[in-house]
Amino acid sequence: MGGRKRKKVVRRMRKSIPKIFACPNCGEKTLGISINRDEGKATIKCGRCNIEDYVQVSRIEEGVDAYGKFVDKYYGSEKTVTENEEGRKPS
Numbered sequence: 189m190g191g192r193k194r195k196k197v198v199r200r201m202r203k204s205i206p207k208i209f210a211c212p213n214c215g216e217k218t219l220g221i222s223i224n225r226d227e228g229k230a231t232i233k234c235g236r237c238n239i240e241d242y243v244q245v246s247r248i249e250e251g252v253d254a255y256g257k258f259v260d261k262y263y264g265s266e267k268t269v270t271e272n273e274e275g276r277k278p279s
């Protein structure tokens with residue numbers, strides 16, 4: 189019995205410093221992007237105009253990639269600003 193091999197999950201921890209980008213909506217550098225690796229999703233939020241969105245990201249993509257997608261999405265599709273979902277905080 190025994191000898192059960194535990195697969196060691198090596199997780200490369202990148203510095204998860206919040207990245208700040210220029211917001212396409214208000215033009216200020218107040219756009220924060222946080223990536224949720226588990227969900228493969230990046231949450232984008234501007235601290236100034238409160239625009240909020242999220243995009244899909246793959247494992248290797250980072251904040252800057254998410255930002256690119258967000259900007260594409262922002263300009264690519266006419267976005268109707270819906271009500272903010274309050275009380276939903278990424279942890």
Ligand SMILES: [Zn+2]
Pocket residue numbers: 211212213214215216218234235236237238239
């Ligand atoms: Zn903004």
